[in-house]
Amino acid sequence: MSLAPLFTVPDAMGMRRAMGRFLTGVAVVTTKHEDKLYGMTISSLTSISLEPPILMISLNFGTRTGEALIESGKFAVSILGAKQESMARRFAVRGGDRFGDGEFDMTENGLPVIKGALAQADCTVVQQYDVGDHQVFFGQVTTCRDRDGEVLAFKAGRFGSFSDFGHAEIPWMF
Numbered sequence: 001m002s003l004a005p006l007f008t009v010p011d012a013m014g015m016r017r018a019m020g021r022f023l024t025g026v027a028v029v030t031t032k033h034e035d036k037l038y039g040m041t042i043s044s045l046t047s048i049s050l051e052p053p054i055l056m057i058s059l060n061f062g063t064r065t066g067e068a069l070i071e072s073g074k075f076a077v078s079i080l081g082a083k084q085e086s087m088a089r090r091f092a093v094r095g096g097d098r099f100g101d102g103e104f105d106m107t108e109n110g111l112p113v114i115k116g117a118l119a120q121a122d123c124t125v126v127q128q129y130d131v132g133d134h135q136v137f138f139g140q141v142t143t144c145r146d147r148d149g150e151v152l153a154f155k156a157g158r159f160g161s162f163s164d165f166g167h168a169e170i171p172w173m174f
Helices: 012-019 064-072 085-092
Strands: 027-033 036-042 045-050 053-060 074-079 104-106 112-114 119-131 134-146 152-155 158-161
Touching: 027 064, 027 085, 027 112, 036 053, 036 064, 036 085, 053 064, 053 074, 053 119, 064 074, 064 134, 074 112, 074 134, 085 152, 112 119
Parallel strands: none
Antiparallel strands: 027 036, 027 074, 045 053, 053 134, 074 119, 104 112, 119 134, 152 158
């Protein structure tokens, strides 16, 4: 058994490496401002509350999507399936036409969601905070839908899929 390294105060890369060990799902967040669509790939998505239904997303400062989201006060989230890596990559790069060559559905708020995503949610921002180098948005889910399928996973800079152990589902509402 190897000895773990000493605890150190992390620099940005050390923090990224440590948190990269945490397996996450992959989502695309979209918004619209002045009839222009914006979107980006995120792995920082959390369900905060069930009653009322509230999601939290976190975006780096200075993103066009974040700036548009502040102005619009609305966002949509598409949780991607294992076969949607190309969409994750499309929305992860700076620049380029994210919406031109894909299939999208529209939410009641007029925001695009990725067709065939495992889950889609339409949200209205209820609070926004600046924390560290990120903008954190809390959105009340106004409508959502989901379907079965394999999730697209992300760990240590790589896409993959999740395999469960075949156990019975654990009831998570106590």
